[in-house]
Amino acid sequence: MHTVDRPACELCQTTGGEVLHQAEQFRVVLIDDANYPGFCRLIWQDHVKEVTDLHEIDRMLMMDVLWQVETVVRDVIQPLKINLASFGNMVPHLHWHVIPRYADDAHFPAPVWAQAARTAPAEALAERKARLPALRMAMAEHLASYR
């Protein structure tokens, strides 16, 4: 079990966010980031470092799920742009960031890891946050067939 082998890995030890769907090989979580309502992560269940360390069939599953997550975030949150990233520098346990971006968000057009450029308007953030119940439902529905 990875939880025994990797006691120090945060993503082996914790869910890493609010679980929207848990399958045998992965989970999709919602990140509680005040600047980025709808920020999701796709986390591979096993402690694997790089995409190219996965068997092809697992890689295809993971990427299929990533496109499902992107699709649901686009449909429900309707961002200007989707940002995708897989780093794993701090936690070398395969996970993907799926981040809805807007022209008025805190860092646009820079990546969210850059210096903040502004404070996003509170009204816009509140409006985006109001879509989270719909995102939770849509994500669970779309991913239900992945056991």
Add this chain to the structure above:
Amino acid sequence: MHTVDRPACELCQTTGGEVLHQAEQFRVVLIDDANYPGFCRLIWQDHVKEVTDLHEIDRMLMMDVLWQVETVVRDVIQPLKINLASFGNMVPHLHWHVIPRYADDAHFPAPVWAQAARTAPAEALAERKARLPALRMAMAEHLASYR
């Protein structure tokens, strides 16, 4: 032609780096970044915004190529970690960053778009830069079957 339709798009107008392989539907370029020798980009040829805007067969091609690029960068550059990202906030034309990372690089463990944490040792950078001729050859060889 996208070059006519999108005169303002940098990735329609320029190669976006040193071309390591040009196929009909994509190109792989080497980025001249003093801090990150071996930083590659996979650029989709058409002006498409999001991965989920691609037809499935094109998406599968693009991702297959991305894993080839990751594999070659890992084999030749031998980084501590690979970072993958697709943003398109500044240039909404589908492209992937493939960045070899090391514990002593300028931003580690933060993403390369964060504030620099240090100056990477000149010797280490020189050693990584010395692998670029091998990277150019290996990438061209590995991608040769993609026409």
